[in-house]
Amino acid sequence: xxxxxxxxxxxxxxxxxxxxxxxxxxxxxxxxxxxxxxxxxxxxxxxxxxxxxxxxxxxxxxxxxxxxxxxxxxxxxxxxxxxxxxxxxxxxxxxxxxxxxxxxxxxxxxxxxxxxxxxxxxxxxxxxxxxxxxxxxxxxxxxxxxxxxxxxxxxxxxxxxxxxxxxxxxxxxxxxxxxxxxxxxxxxxxxxxxxxxxxxxxxxxxxxxxxxxxxxxxxxxxxxxxxxxxxxxxxxxxxxxxxxxxxxxxxxxxxxxxxxxxxxxxxxxxxxxxxxxxxxxxxxxxxxxxxxxxxxxxxxxxxxxxxxxxxxxxxxxxxxxxxxxxxxxxxxxxxxxxxxxxxxxxxxxxxxxxxxxxxxxxxxxxxxxxxxxxxxxxxxxxxxxxxxxxxxxxxxxxxxxxxxxxxxxxxxxxxxxxxxxxxxxxxxxxxxxxxxxxxxxxxxxxxxxxxxxxxxxxx
Numbered sequence: 001x002x003x004x005x006x007x008x009x010x011x012x013x014x015x016x017x018x019x020x021x022x023x024x025x026x027x028x029x030x031x032x033x034x035x036x037x038x039x040x041x042x043x044x045x046x047x048x049x050x051x052x053x054x055x056x057x058x059x060x061x062x063x064x065x066x067x068x069x070x071x072x073x074x075x076x077x078x079x080x081x082x083x084x085x086x087x088x089x090x091x092x093x094x095x096x097x098x099x100x101x102x103x104x105x106x107x108x109x110x111x112x113x114x115x116x117x118x119x120x121x122x123x124x125x126x127x128x129x130x131x132x133x134x135x136x137x138x139x140x141x142x143x144x145x146x147x148x149x150x151x152x153x154x155x156x157x158x159x160x161x162x163x164x165x166x167x168x169x170x171x172x173x174x175x176x177x178x179x180x181x182x183x184x185x186x187x188x189x190x191x192x193x194x195x196x197x198x199x200x201x202x203x204x205x206x207x208x209x210x211x212x213x214x215x216x217x218x219x220x221x222x223x224x225x226x227x228x229x230x231x232x233x234x235x236x237x238x239x240x241x242x243x244x245x246x247x248x249x250x251x252x253x254x255x256x257x258x259x260x261x262x263x264x265x266x267x268x269x270x271x272x273x274x275x276x277x278x279x280x281x282x283x284x285x286x287x288x289x290x291x292x293x294x295x296x297x298x299x300x301x302x303x304x305x306x307x308x309x310x311x312x313x314x315x316x317x318x319x320x321x322x323x324x325x326x327x328x329x330x331x332x333x334x335x336x337x338x339x340x341x342x343x344x345x346x347x348x349x350x351x352x353x354x355x356x357x358x359x360x361x362x363x364x365x366x367x368x369x370x371x372x373x374x375x376x377x378x379x380x381x382x383x384x385x386x387x388x389x390x391x392x393x394x395x396x397x398x399x400x401x402x403x404x405x406x407x408x409x410x411x412x413x414x415x416x417x418x419x420x421x422x423x424x425x426x427x428x429x430x431x432x433x434x435x436x437x438x439x440x441x442x443x444x445x446x447x448x449x450x451x452x453x454x455x456x457x458x459x
Contacts, residue, residue: 023321026084029327031327032086032122053107061098064098064102071093077093091103108200108207112199112202113199126334127192129338134341141174148166148167149168153170154362154367164362172450174254188236193220194220194222198223199227202231248302251340258271262288266361275350300332305329362429366397366403369393372390372426375419376416393415
């Protein structure tokens with residue numbers, strides 16, 4: 001393969017090999033080889049259509065690019081640092097394949113709009129895969145929620161027992177988070193789906209190119225209206241990294257709770273052996289390593305977002321070499337995100353709730369305190385006064401090791417003669433959950449509605 005610099009006409013001195021290596025991006029941007037060939041094919045077909053290049057030259061270039069693509073898929077291509085990036089490597093390989101006519105491919109095009117096009121295609125092509133994985137997780141959550149509508153667990157605020165809730169309701173909370181993730185990635189596609197091709201270096205070109213044609217060939221639904229913006233915009237990559245960071249945050253929150261729920265202190269759920277590991281020294285250990293690893297990888301993705309924001313914050317228009325730093329973090333995020341989503345889905349799909357432990361936790365606390373306060377309010381006692389009364393009862397119960405449901409009727413009557421035997425029904429955790437059927441609440445009917453709505457959304 002030729003290693004003479006394709007841009008080297010005005011240069012007299014040649015860089016040291018280690019300088020070339022520092023400046024080269026081929027070690028990572030070769031991941032866009034398919035997209036680069038795809039963009040070049042669209043460009044040369046446009047050159048043929050517009051008559052900018054002779055038909056026979058275009059046909060030779062098209063055939064050569066198709067051969068190069070086949071060699072790529074067969075694993076036969078070798079890239080070099082001397083050719084810097086994927087664009088010049090592909091052009092050099094094409095030159096070796098078809099001769100000097102390959103040099104005509106760059107007519108009316110710059111590496112600036114070429115790399116922007118490749119990067120748009122890369123993100124655009126991977127968004128559907130990520131959305132599909134998220135929706136798979138959503139389907140798993142809906143199935144698990146449907147099986148556990150009437151499974152009772154403690155709900156928490158400040159990591160303190162707050163009110164009993166349906167485990168199905170808990171699972172559907174994460175369904176809602178992932179729904180927003182899907183929406184964010186779908187919107188991300190709106191900005192990834194814009195063609196920069198034809199913007200050239202920064203100012204457009206004097207050749208009578210047809211940008212609408214190349215955009216259609218590449219499946220873009222829109223075209224950048226400003227050539228400066230086209231080559232310097234990386235908002236679509238920032239949106240991707242931001243969306244990925246929020247998604248990883250949601251995964252991490254769930255994984256944090258799983259790590260707590262499987263502990264001896266909680267024992268609410270049990271992980272499959274397939275998603276846990278043991279200790280090299282402690283035989284009894286069953287560690288939630290996959291959950292912990294997903295939680296840990298969230299920081300990795302956050303770092304890529306902050307890195308690109310920091311790179312972009314001081315860049316003047318239009319293209320700068322700094323923009324070479326936009327890809328590694330994005331590539332690594334894709335590489336991190338897709339397996340994390342797969343592992344997470346496998347982990348939660350095999351997660352077994354320990355229903356009795358969950359329910360028992362709601363019967364030996366004071367998470368039914370709000371039920372008693374609401375009950376007193378329905379009897380005509382102002383809620384703020386009822387709140388104070390129940391607070392005193394909780395304090396008394398803590399001191400005497402007595403739960404609210406264990407208070408005798410005589411003791412309740414001392415509080416208010418309006419309290420009747422039905423208070424004990426109200427204080428049952430399953431009743432407390434079942435009755436909360438306000439829109440979006442944890443009541444069984446409400447959770448079933450959430451599940452029914454989710455099924456419609458997913459289909």
